Amino acid sequence: GDQVEQSPSALSLHEGTDSALRCNFTTTMRSVQWFRQNSRGSLISLFYLASGTKENGRLKSAFDSKERRYSTLHIRDAQLEDSGTYFCAADGYAQGLTFGLGTRVSVFP
Amino acid sequence: ETAVFQTPNYHVTQVGNEVSFNCKQTLGHDTMYWYKQDSKKLLKIMFSYNNKQLIVNETVPRRFSPQSSDKAHLNLRIKSVEPEDSAVYLCASSLGTYNERLFFGHGTKLSVL
Numbered sequence: 001g002d003q004v005e006q007s008p009s010a011l012s013l014h015e016g017t018d019s020a021l022r023c024n025f026t027t028t029m030r031s032v033q034w035f036r037q038n039s040r041g042s043l044i045s046l047f048y049l050a051s052g053t054k055e056n057g058r059l060k061s062a063f064d065s066k067e068r069r070y071s072t073l074h075i076r077d078a079q080l081e082d083s084g085t086y087f088c089a090a091d092g093y094a095q096g097l098t099f100g101l102g103t104r105v106s107v108f109p
Numbered sequence: 110e111t112a113v114f115q116t117p118n119y120h121v122t123q124v125g126n127e128v129s130f131n132c133k134q135t136l137g138h139d140t141m142y143w144y145k146q147d148s149k150k151l152l153k154i155m156f157s158y159n160n161k162q163l164i165v166n167e168t169v170p171r172r173f174s175p176q177s178s179d180k181a182h183l184n185l186r187i188k189s190v191e192p193e194d195s196a197v198y199l200c201a202s203s204l205g206t207y208n209e210r211l212f213f214g215h216g217t218k219l220s221v222l
Binding site for chain 1: 150
């Protein structure tokens, strides 16, 4: 079935630094979504992309519009509240989204 | 701000019991879902429901069944729980057809003793 590979699996960031997360797909995907799961388990929607890029505050996401086989999430000027587990999920024309295993992000002072 | 509401937050039960989890969305969305998140944090689709059409992930055991009274509600019933059903169950909704932007509830954590 469809596979979503997320990297890195974990990331430690100093406050104020920038970083990028990536998802690779083993097949062409129709769209991609990014979520952050906080310590209480709530999954918060960050982005939905069918193509191109979107930006929201210090977060920016891109979805490769040509081959549609990877997506990135950039964190700029990391803050403590950015800590959490980030998931990408892709729509591969099958039932439901296929989720990656997540990137655990820890931001420290 | 939460707009997908799940109850209960936690449930502990014994093998063989029946359980039911509730989900309600106030977003006016047309499609609702149930996902299961296992102990390794992997999320997998269980059910998608849109306009009285139900799509079932073929890997879901038959003891699981969704129940909907209207498009704002999609409950999950487990007829006879097994130890491997211990997990977090997440309800979600999206505006139109399947797999548009999803909004999740806070989840129901099930522990089967």
